[in-house]
Each structure stands twice: as structure tokens, then as C-alpha cells.
Amino acid sequence: MDSYQFRYLVTLLHLIPVVSSTCTLLLAIIQYSSLQILTRSEIRDLNERIISCYFTAFFDSIVLRVVGNLLTTMVSVACIFRLSDMSLGEQKSCHWYLAGACLAMAHLLVYPIIAPHVEALRKDCRDKNIDALQDWLRIHWLRSVVIDLPAWVCCVVGAINSLVK
Incomplete structure (x- = not known):
């Protein structure tokens, strides 16, 4: 290889x-927006019955994608780090990465x-499913804003520092 x-x-x-x-952050946004619909009051009775099944299927289908993206990062x-030449630009980017x-x-x-919260939603708490989902969504939103968004920013800044010379 030349x-x-x-x-x-x-x-x-x-x-x-x-x-x-970026994929991790997008999946977090998709999770939030897709599951938040189930908390709407106008369809509360229907949602209480389907939240557990829907959440379980949704969570199971997306968890491997999220873990895969995190591990890829x-x-x-x-x-x-292994291939870095540790020039000044690389040193700056390594901190961000x-x-x-x-x-x-x-x-x-x-x-x-x-x-x-995941287990509570999987168990089907009957009249408490919407409350359990709202609790999970609050924690999910907080994690997305405090962890996933800054991780994305760090990776973008690291790439910019490495590639723009």
C-alpha cells in the first residue's frame, strides 16, 4: 500500500x-420521538394496553444498533490513537476523540x-405504563443531551482538528 x-x-x-x-444521536432522537407519541392523553386508554408490547419490541430492535454504534465509536x-503520528493537530484531536x-x-x-425503567415497561404495569414510559423518556432525554450530544460534538471537533490543516 503506497x-x-x-x-x-x-x-x-x-x-x-x-x-x-451521529447514528447514536439520531437513534436517540428517533427513540424519543417514536415513543413520546405513546404518552398522548387523547389515546391514553389504548396506549396503556400496547405500551409494554410496543416498547419491548422497539427496544429489542434498536438496542443492538445503539450498542454497535457506541462500540464502533x-x-x-x-x-x-494507534495510527496517529502525534503531530500538533493530532494531539489536539486526540483529546477530543x-x-x-x-x-x-x-x-x-x-x-x-x-x-x-426498562424492566418496568417490559412487565406491563397496566395502569402505570404511561407513567413508566414518561419516566424512561425523561432519563433517555437527559442521557441524550448530557452524553450523546457532547460525544457527537467531541468526535466532530476531533475530526475537524485532524483533517483541516
């Missing part, structure tokens, strides 16, 4: 955390806080 091809691959590598953190940042990878890991570490 020098040009290697630089091209390294450039692409720097974009992977941006893409994976962390692994690609590790690869960037490290913060993005740590925030991606934090998303996974928050699961013990969210787990009881």
Missing part, C-alpha cells in the same frame, strides 16, 4: 467516530440507572 492510499484510509478512519456518534478512536470515546462508554455505563 503512502497516498494509507493517508486516504486514515482520513476515512477519522470520519468513522463522526458517523457512528470506541474502537475507531482506539484505531485513530478521547472525550468522545469516554462519553460513548458513559452511555453504556448509565444502563444500571435505566434498567429498572
Whole structure:
């Protein structure tokens, strides 16, 4: 592999955390907007009956995508560190990438806080499903704003510092 091809691959590598953190953030937005519809008061009776089934199916279908994106962010940042030449631009970007990878890991570490809410929604609490979903949505929104959005910003800034010279 010649020098040009290697630089091209390294450039692409720097974009992977941006893409994976963007996907994580988009999935968080999709989760919130899709599940928030179920809390509407005008269809409350119907929603109380379907929330548990819908949430379980929705959560199960999206959880592997979210975990995959988070792991992709962390692994690609590790690869960037491995291939970095540690020039001044690379040093600046590495701090941003490290913060993005740590925030991606934090998303996974928050699961013990969210787990009881997920289990409550899976159990079908009958008349408490909407309240349980609203609780989960509040925590999900907070995690998205405090962890996922800053992770995305860090990865974007890291890529900009690395690629714009």
C-alpha cells in the first residue's frame, strides 16, 4: 500500500467516530420521538394496553444498533490513537476523540440507572405504563443531551482538528 492510499484510509478512519456518534444521536432522537407519541392523553386508554408490547419490541430492535454504534465509536478512536503520528493537530484531536470515546462508554455505563425503567415497561404495569414510559423518556432525554450530544460534538471537533490543516 503506497503512502497516498494509507493517508486516504486514515482520513476515512477519522470520519468513522463522526458517523457512528451521529447514528447514536439520531437513534436517540428517533427513540424519543417514536415513543413520546405513546404518552398522548387523547389515546391514553389504548396506549396503556400496547405500551409494554410496543416498547419491548422497539427496544429489542434498536438496542443492538445503539450498542454497535457506541462500540464502533470506541474502537475507531482506539484505531485513530494507534495510527496517529502525534503531530500538533493530532494531539489536539486526540483529546477530543478521547472525550468522545469516554462519553460513548458513559452511555453504556448509565444502563444500571435505566434498567429498572426498562424492566418496568417490559412487565406491563397496566395502569402505570404511561407513567413508566414518561419516566424512561425523561432519563433517555437527559442521557441524550448530557452524553450523546457532547460525544457527537467531541468526535466532530476531533475530526475537524485532524483533517483541516
